Amino acid sequence: MSRVRLPAAAAVLALLTCLPGCSSAPTAVEACMGKQAVGATSGQLAGTYRGEGDAEGVTLTLKASGSKPGSGTVTVHHWPTGDWYRSELGETFDG
Template identity: 75%
Template sequence: MFRARLSAAAAAVGLLACLPGCSSASGAVEGCVGAQAVGATSGELAGTYRGEGDAEGVTLTLKAPEASESEPGGGKVTVRDWPTGDWYRSELGEAFDGSGTWSVVQGGTSATEFAHLSVSFTAPERFLGGDTLDSLLIAERDGRTSLYAEDDPDACPAFRLLR
């Protein structure tokens, strides 16, 4: 009986010690990159993003058409050292420099549906859907925008770009 009480007390102390540092999946992501966006416009996302974590050395530049600065649309994209392959399943593959178009896919009405950036490469032509990373979630913290790939919802995104 004493051992049972001791085990229960140890478990309670462990839980209490964890409360300040433990977080839900969305809390882990928010702590690293900021609050996830439900929507965004071309003008809000336009700019140059530099990689952090697994994306170190990667550059992504989003250009919005001047006429649609406040529209959700998209525009032209250029990348440098962009990864290929199913990197999220194993390791980053060969990198390439390329260009194409981008658009914002707005979040839904549910609290779990967030906006994301969709990229379509026109150069080099060898990359079809699934051959490279072509979708990134959008977040903001302290007035800075982050684009990231959520590979583990319980951890800070390993592949993230910051403007």
């Protein structure tokens, strides 16, 4: 086996080992991956997110406010404007 195939084979084997335990749960997702989140606090979302691909250079910063639960600020840098359905977006803005 080549060096590339060995890690791939190990990953597949690990997944197959997990499946028998998953099949006894109500859903495979709950057993192997946990339950899907239904919400998040402002503190859990705080951080700076950077765009990739078509959004290269765009940043979105979320900050939680300590004074009021569930509140905070959003700051954007190089956020594109224009109509979403057009192939080219408009100018960008910071705010």
